[in-house]
Amino acid sequence: FDVVDVIRTKRDGGRLADEQIDWVIDAYTRGVVAEQQMAALAMAIFLRGMERPEIARWTRAMIDSGERMDFSTLSKPTTDKHSTGGVGDKITLPLAPLVASFGVAVPQLSGRGLGHTGGTLDKLEAIPGWRADLSNEQMMRQLESAGAVICAAGSGLAPADKKLYALRDITGTVEAIPLIASSIMSKKIAEGTAALTLDVKTGAGAFMKDEADARELARTMVELGTDAGVRTVALLTDMSAPLGRTAGNGLEVRESLEVLAGGGPADVVELTCALAREMLEAAGVRDADVEAALADGRAMDSWRAMISAQGGDVDAPLPVAQHVEEFRASEDGVVTGLDAMGVGVAAWRLGAGRSRPGEAVQAAAGVEIEAHIGDEVKAGDVLARLHTDTAERMPRALESIAGSWTLEAPGTEVPERRIVKD
Ligand code: URA
Structure with a gap:
């Protein structure tokens, strides 16, 4: 195969043949097709x-x-979730232990932050x-003992995607349906x-x-x-506004x-419960009372088991x-809109995210939202608190968050925000 032919075929709107696809992915993974060509x-x-x-x-x-992983030897069914990424999307954290508390295994391979969106591993x-x-x-053992695992994908899993993802991130080619769908x-x-x-x-967002x-x-x-x-x-699900009241x-x-x-x-509780019900249903557990498992501490017990199995000190501040x-x-006014992008970029600028691959993130940096959609505020009320370890980061973060609130006249009716769409 000639890689230039493959590029020309797609450039001119043609359909790639199966053999062309197999070859180009394999050759790119082995370094035979150059980054510029991909x-x-x-x-x-x-x-x-x-198509x-x-x-x-x-x-x-x-x-x-x-490589492909195989969980078929586990004593319980597996069920996983994936989010396409958002601001304040911490749902995996309560969700994985909640679902595991019903006796199913949740093998959650997660990623790090990308652009203005946070990463589950950075959070944990x-x-x-x-x-x-x-x-x-270790993952198999923990799935048996604690039920839930949230960890980094090993380097052997879809290495073509790892290379291609990093390349897309720096070439403006992330937001394409075929590329996102195949990557995930x-x-x-x-x-x-x-x-x-x-x-x-x-x-x-x-x-x-x-x-x-x-x-x-x-x-x-x-x-x-x-x-x-x-x-x-x-x-x-809706990502026009951040999920919950924190990003970072x-x-x-x-x-x-x-x-x-x-x-x-x-909103965080609603989405956690909606996803938990879907995950459990898919694993054959019907009509699970997920709200009760949050209320009576079963989900928290499962969180403590999951975090301590991976060395985390669950009681440390x-x-x-x-x-x-x-x-x-x-x-004065009522908050009728809160822009997820503005909040996400602010959290990222405060040090919660990276501007170069591999950079360290700040564990404590981020945005705490005081006034969310539907809240009435008076002039001078706190809308948000910005947290960082590096004071120099503050001015640019303030700049990106400043225009994020839409305030309308006090008393304006605010339609209820629907998190899960039909
Ligand atoms: N998450 C992924 O893993 N891949 C994408 O392309 C986008 C989001």
């Missing part, structure tokens, strides 16, 4: 799209670039002692879960801002999963603990930032 091909796919059979073949080739690393890296054997599903299918619940985000695009992404991923023998369902690693752990203790913000500044309202 960048050109990714841009051609971004602009021209792919369903091409996406399916591309996904399979990425799975075949590495705010807990003193907690380790993200487990061997496959190659990892989840290779992971070997029997059931998968997808949380597909839409709105200002999501990669797919448009609802029709998000639906198309959801449909594509459900088909890919189903065809590969994974029971796959998707929920379409340690702050989100704190909020997750509130949910596990039976409290926490209503979470890190506190060295600098905290308040951002205040300049007028």
